[in-house]
Amino acid sequence: MEKTTRTEIASLGEFGLIDKLAKDIELKNASSVKGIGDDAAIIQPEQTQVVTTDILVEGIHFDLVYTPLKHLGYKSVIVNLSDVYAMNAIPKQILVSIAISNRFSVEAVEEIYEGIKLACRQYNVDLVGGDTTASPKGLIINVVAIGEQDKNKIVTRNTAKEGDLLCVTGDLGGAYMGLTILQREKQVFLQAPTASIELSGNDYIIARQLKPEARKDIIEFFAQQQIIPTSMIDISDGLSSEILHICKQSNVGCQLNEADVPISNFTYNKALDFGIDPINCALSGGEDYELLFTILPSDKNRVNQHPDICIIGEITDANLGVKLYTKGGNYHDIISLGWDGLKNEG
Amino acid sequence: MEKTTRTEIASLGEFGLIDKLAKDIELKNASSVKGIGDDAAIIQPEQTQVVTTDILVEGIHFDLVYTPLKHLGYKSVIVNLSDVYAMNAIPKQILVSIAISNRFSVEAVEEIYEGIKLACRQYNVDLVGGDTTASPKGLIINVVAIGEQDKNKIVTRNTAKEGDLLCVTGDLGGAYMGLTILQREKQVFLQAPTASIELSGNDYIIARQLKPEARKDIIEFFAQQQIIPTSMIDISDGLSSEILHICKQSNVGCQLNEADVPISNFTYNKALDFGIDPINCALSGGEDYELLFTILPSDKNRVNQHPDICIIGEITDANLGVKLYTKGGNYHDIISLGWDGLKNEG
Numbered sequence: 001m002e003k004t005t006r007t008e009i010a011s012l013g014e015f016g017l018i019d020k021l022a023k024d025i026e027l028k029n030a031s032s033v034k035g036i037g038d039d040a041a042i043i044q045p046e047q048t049q050v051v052t053t054d055i056l057v058e059g060i061h062f063d064l065v066y067t068p069l070k071h072l073g074y075k076s077v078i079v080n081l082s083d084v085y086a087m088n089a090i091p092k093q094i095l096v097s098i099a100i101s102n103r104f105s106v107e108a109v110e111e112i113y114e115g116i117k118l119a120c121r122q123y124n125v126d127l128v129g130g131d132t133t134a135s136p137k138g139l140i141i142n143v144v145a146i147g148e149q150d151k152n153k154i155v156t157r158n159t160a161k162e163g164d165l166l167c168v169t170g171d172l173g174g175a176y177m178g179l180t181i182l183q184r185e186k187q188v189f190l191q192a193p194t195a196s197i198e199l200s201g202n203d204y205i206i207a208r209q210l211k212p213e214a215r216k217d218i219i220e221f222f223a224q225q226q227i228i229p230t231s232m233i234d235i236s237d238g239l240s241s242e243i244l245h246i247c248k249q250s251n252v253g254c255q256l257n258e259a260d261v262p263i264s265n266f267t268y269n270k271a272l273d274f275g276i277d278p279i280n281c282a283l284s285g286g287e288d289y290e291l292l293f294t295i296l297p298s299d300k301n302r303v304n305q306h307p308d309i310c311i312i313g314e315i316t317d318a319n320l321g322v323k324l325y326t327k328g329g330n331y332h333d334i335i336s337l338g339w340d341g342l343k344n345e346g
Numbered sequence: 347m348e349k350t351t352r353t354e355i356a357s358l359g360e361f362g363l364i365d366k367l368a369k370d371i372e373l374k375n376a377s378s379v380k381g382i383g384d385d386a387a388i389i390q391p392e393q394t395q396v397v398t399t400d401i402l403v404e405g406i407h408f409d410l411v412y413t414p415l416k417h418l419g420y421k422s423v424i425v426n427l428s429d430v431y432a433m434n435a436i437p438k439q440i441l442v443s444i445a446i447s448n449r450f451s452v453e454a455v456e457e458i459y460e461g462i463k464l465a466c467r468q469y470n471v472d473l474v475g476g477d478t479t480a481s482p483k484g485l486i487i488n489v490v491a492i493g494e495q496d497k498n499k500i501v502t503r504n505t506a507k508e509g510d511l512l513c514v515t516g517d518l519g520g521a522y523m524g525l526t527i528l529q530r531e532k533q534v535f536l537q538a539p540t541a542s543i544e545l546s547g548n549d550y551i552i553a554r555q556l557k558p559e560a561r562k563d564i565i566e567f568f569a570q571q572q573i574i575p576t577s578m579i580d581i582s583d584g585l586s587s588e589i590l591h592i593c594k595q596s597n598v599g600c601q602l603n604e605a606d607v608p609i610s611n612f613t614y615n616k617a618l619d620f621g622i623d624p625i626n627c628a629l630s631g632g633e634d635y636e637l638l639f640t641i642l643p644s645d646k647n648r649v650n651q652h653p654d655i656c657i658i659g660e661i662t663d664a665n666l667g668v669k670l671y672t673k674g675g676n677y678h679d680i681i682s683l684g685w686d687g688l689k690n691e692g
Contacts, residue, residue: 033394033497034502037503037504037595038433038502038503038504038595039396039398039429039430039432039433039503039578039579039580040396040397040398040429040430040432040433040435040491040493041396041397041398042394042395042396042433042500042502043394043395043396043397044394044395044497045391045395048379048388048389048390049388049389049390049391050385050386050387050388050389051386051387051389051439051441051474051475051490051492052385052386052387052441052475053441053443053475053476053477053488053490054443054477055443055444055445055477055479055486055488057445057479057480057481057482057486058482059481059482060445060479060480060481060482061479083385083386084385084386086385086386087384087385087386087388089386093397095397095398095399095490097399097400097401097488098401099401099403099406099486128397129397129398129399130399131399131400131401131488133401133403133406133407134403134406135403135405135406135486136403136404136405136406136484137483137484138482138483140401140403140445140481140486142399142401142443142477142488144397144399144441144490145386146397147386151379151390154388156380156384156388157383157384157385158383158384232385233385234385249383249384
């Protein structure tokens, strides 16, 4: 995975490494006044801001056996941009902290930054600051993302109302099935290091896991169509968990229709191959980084114009609970089995 | 160090832990519109912003053998607030990411947060967001601090001019001598766990290391006196390193007068006890979190009114280099031996 040259990080030191990583960074957004190189970045926002941060820890959030460093850098940015889009805001700046052990070379750090910079280019975001330091063991990446939006267009989780329609973008469960494939092949590899790794044919779901995208396009569609969702959240922990967040914080109930939950044919069949009920991949899989949101019923026709948005249910009175209406015509309580970074500790 | 009750973090999970930690948090600053509990915090800054982030890693930046968790939480905030003050700005919000192994209990995390919340109260800062997750090993804390100031009052490192006076707050080298004492007593303890730890009488320098403060008072003094430093940086890595940053980025030289560098009598004598030249504690010790800044010569009298600011040198033409004028009347090049989080990897 690394290039053939290996430069020790200690040979450059913190400031040498920062100079190397920062040398080709340009600031593109008007609100980015000053970037890397001082005690703090300077930002002059033009609208109200949203600020989010996520920490990714080796051995908990990623496994370098099957995660290319460039993809890791890319994904560490995407998971934060997804949180900004989930507020209906446009990301403008990121700051990146990396703690890294001496098992990694300067070239390895450069690969991580290639992914970070690629994400910045794709999503028109400026890398304005951060921190780089040693770690006794493993790799830790913390990203902060800052976005902007008119104050009255920012969308939170706690404003869904009875009668609103529940919508989701893209398709669900793919990232989880991608992870399942990667973990299976890792076990094959660990048991027989000379065995060939069989990832071919699984490109879609592996990309969903290793190189997710954030739904910039949907936020742009909302702006074009003058739609303001009544509540929104991104799907990082799984559909169940996110629906429960919206319902709890908005003090409403919900009926989710199993038949309407978008699952790609490939994910669906792959789940069956592994003996997993496909709906469970969507409900509990997580890491799809799609948007879950509610709209006024009057926005239904406009939302239906978008081929990548599905209406999957309806917000109800809190007394009706948070329910899954199954294909078989039964109602089940939705409970959170989604990924929990503290309960799943290895 | 921990309380007698031990609750496993996994028994609460991420959302349970966040609910517990966030329950008594109030937002005090007008620009903090919405805090913990959504995909992102919402901020409506009234002035230009400065944003900084620092990651603290167990085994690199702190040693829990002698660092109480509450102090660690406090210090993790202070080091970031110090960066905000070093831009002549007023900190308003922080976000905190913690990755923590299952060796720590819920009560331990609560102790860290007690320190974080104490720092927020002391410095009038709002905790508006963050992330809490598992770590396979050790404790990692990443803090983001956001501050505000009028755009024309923000001070950077790269604007010192020939003839400006170089100033520093407080006294230097104490944090380093505090660390030296703590490390000595740790060795005594490791070699003979029943031996008594001898920290008494060293309160000042141990507090400088374990519970540093950021110079809010100095930024308030600048505002009262209508002083705008011509450049500024905080002392995290050591006086030498910080002077070199200002000189390199401002393209100037400097004469630092050894006789004028403030070192407390206690630090001075303790350094001699350990066979260390006291000036080296100040030049290379780091972690004092004092402010180093330059002023116009016309501000000299106003700065002299403050008992805790020393004028320690003068900015010169770049061709004259960055020099220490010793008590013995010699000139030495100032070189950076300060702490480097990547070169000092254990």
